[in-house]
Structure formats: structure tokens, C-alpha cells
Amino acid sequence: MRLHDTQPRPGAVKRKKRIGCGESSGHGKTSCKGHKGQMARAGRGIRPGFEGGQMPLFRRLPKKGFSNARFRDVYETVNVGDLEAFEDGAVINEASLREKGLVNRGCDAIKILGTGELSRKLTVEIKSLSASAREKIEKAGGSIAA
Structure with missing residues (x-):
């Protein structure tokens, strides 16, 4: 055939x-x-x-309830484990996350969550972090400048 x-x-x-x-x-x-x-x-x-x-x-x-869909803030989440893509001593901000492709869609704010492990010293310039993410970044020797 x-x-x-x-x-x-x-x-x-x-x-x-x-x-x-x-x-x-x-x-x-x-x-x-x-x-x-x-x-x-x-x-x-x-x-x-x-x-x-x-x-x-x-x-x-x-009709019951309330929807704030028009005015709500859309958060993009990034896990701590995803920050391993950056080299040691890098500055993490919105522009650097977009450049690496970790944040790609139009969003109002970015929040870093504590899933994963981090072994690099990074300077984070993101306003929203979870408590576990803050702890893991500081434990790895990094700093948070927000």
C-alpha cells in the first residue's frame, strides 16, 4: 500500500x-x-x-452574591524551586522573571510561593511572598528587598 x-x-x-x-x-x-x-x-x-x-x-x-471579576487583581505565581534557573547572586524582579519565561501572561502582580528547594543566593525584589518562600530564600543566604 x-x-x-x-x-x-x-x-x-x-x-x-x-x-x-x-x-x-x-x-x-x-x-x-x-x-x-x-x-x-x-x-x-x-x-x-x-x-x-x-x-x-x-x-x-x-441572583445572590457578589462578583468582583472586573476589578480583581490577577496574580501570577512562581515557586521557589523555579528560581533555580537563575545564577547565583542574581536580582529577581518582574522583568527578569518575564525574560526567563516564568511569568508570561498579563498579570497585575506576582507572588512567590514556597514549593521546591533553593540553593542559590538571590536578591528578590518582589512584593508578595509566602512565609515559607521568605524562609527558604533567607535560609539559602538570599535577601528580600521589597
């Missing part, structure tokens, strides 16, 4: 339904839309959640 001998399994490929191509095609006249009604009109279809005029579920359910 060669690559040019391959073909799809029988019945896997169907011809496109060509609507509006004359009555003898079987898909002419009303173009498979039936007679009148909502689905026969131009721009047919109904929006998601529409229940035929009945009060939609999302309007029937009580």
Missing part, C-alpha cells in the same frame, strides 16, 4: 447538502426549511437560553 492508495472508509465522506438547487434535487423550493415558522425565516435561529417565550432559567433563579 502506498500513500496515494489510501482513502476514507465507505460512508465516512458524505456530499454536502446543496439546498435551493431546484425541485428535482429534493432540496429545492423551501430549501429544507419547511413552510413558515421561526426556523423558515431569514436570520433563523434562537439565542442560547431561549425557552420559547417562557421565563428563561437564568432569569427565574435568584
Whole structure:
């Protein structure tokens, strides 16, 4: 068998339904839309959640709670173990983390978490650190300048 001998399994490929191509095609006249009604009109279809005029579920359910999604701060997290990618004595700030690819998406703030081990002396210039991250950085001989 060669690559040019391959073909799809029988019945896997169907011809496109060509609507509006004359009555003898079987898909002419009303173009498979039936007679009148909502689905026969131009721009047919109904929006998601529409229940035929009945009060939609999302309007029937009580609204409760508060969402601060528009104004919340988006934090990007970096683990202490990821800081091993830097050489000894390096200064860790937002620019250096982006350069190494540890922080890549648009975020409002960066937080360093304490997962992993650190064996290098680093100067960290990030405002948000967890207590365990602060402890591991200082234990390795590094400093926090925030």
C-alpha cells in the first residue's frame, strides 16, 4: 500500500447538502426549511437560553452574591524551586522573571510561593511572598528587598 492508495472508509465522506438547487434535487423550493415558522425565516435561529417565550432559567433563579471579576487583581505565581534557573547572586524582579519565561501572561502582580528547594543566593525584589518562600530564600543566604 502506498500513500496515494489510501482513502476514507465507505460512508465516512458524505456530499454536502446543496439546498435551493431546484425541485428535482429534493432540496429545492423551501430549501429544507419547511413552510413558515421561526426556523423558515431569514436570520433563523434562537439565542442560547431561549425557552420559547417562557421565563428563561437564568432569569427565574435568584441572583445572590457578589462578583468582583472586573476589578480583581490577577496574580501570577512562581515557586521557589523555579528560581533555580537563575545564577547565583542574581536580582529577581518582574522583568527578569518575564525574560526567563516564568511569568508570561498579563498579570497585575506576582507572588512567590514556597514549593521546591533553593540553593542559590538571590536578591528578590518582589512584593508578595509566602512565609515559607521568605524562609527558604533567607535560609539559602538570599535577601528580600521589597
